[in-house]
Amino acid sequence: MKTPARLQALMAEGLIDDVVRQLKSGKEADVYVVRCGDETCAAKVYKEAHRRSFRQAVDYTENRKVRNSRQARAMAKGTSYGRQQQEAAWQSAEVDALYRLAAAGVRVPRPRNFHDGVLLMELVTDAQGDAAPRLNDLPFDAAEARRHHDALIGEVVRMLCAGVIHGDLSEFNILLAADGPVIIDLPQAVDAAGNNHAPRMLMRDVDNLRKFFGQHAPDLLATRYGPEIWSLYAGGALVPEMPLTGRYEVQPGAVDLGGVLREIEDARLEEAARLLRGG
Secondary structure (H helix, E strand, O other): OOOOHHHHHHHHHOOOOEEEEEEEEOOOEEEEEEEEOOEEEEEEEEOOHHHOOHHHHHHHHOOOOOOOHHHHHHHHHOOHHHHHHHHHHHHHHHHHHHHHHHHOOOOOOOEEEEEOOEEEEEOOEOOOOOEOOEHHHOOOOHHHHHHHHHHHHHHHHHHHHOOEEOOOOOHHHEEEEOOEEEEOOOOOOEEOOOOOOHHHHHHHHHHHHHHHHHOOOHHHHHOOHHHHHHHHHHOOOOOOOOOOOOOOOOOOOOOOHHHHHHHHHHHHHHHHHHHHOOO
């Protein structure tokens, strides 16, 4: 295997000692298993920004901070410098989110370093010490599905209490480690208090969990954790380890937030499909 140039640079800096193998190739980044002294780690090598759709990224980047007004103007104009800064901001968003969530006790890979477009972090492993599989690659019985669903709803709550929403949570970016699920892939992480799309994204994250685990435990399909969680958060009452019911009753005269957000999402998807058809 040819060692990528960015990893060669980290080897020259002494940050990693050896590249063991490629673990995953994705649209956003390639992930490698590397040696860092006596520890085996994961190295996430980000790809260039043109691989992503800016239309998709707009919702996630709303109200993200940049270092100065020059960067903000360049990013808004789409200049070469602006695109470079936008890429740097996209990458650093995941790094910042990982440090923030790890400090809050959320089950994410522990970050070690970030250098020249490469994120070094903990390698999540299974009971045999191998790289942990994604939920999408595993079979579950009903009891296992309920247990993992409950654990992940707890992680979503802990993330929200830390002010972060994953924004793209699904069975494809959750690993099953030896001691339970671990959430990965956070470059699109959303500031819960500063992004107008935050409620919709939280609902979608929770709904993705409901649908996936509901395939194995159909009783989960009737739950409404998303509106319940956001209602508690918006009211300032949400805390980690809070008992939840999975039920949500709209109060008389109140807006059905979940229903409104579903309508907005449906309209957005219809418009996206119309644009793809060429109007």
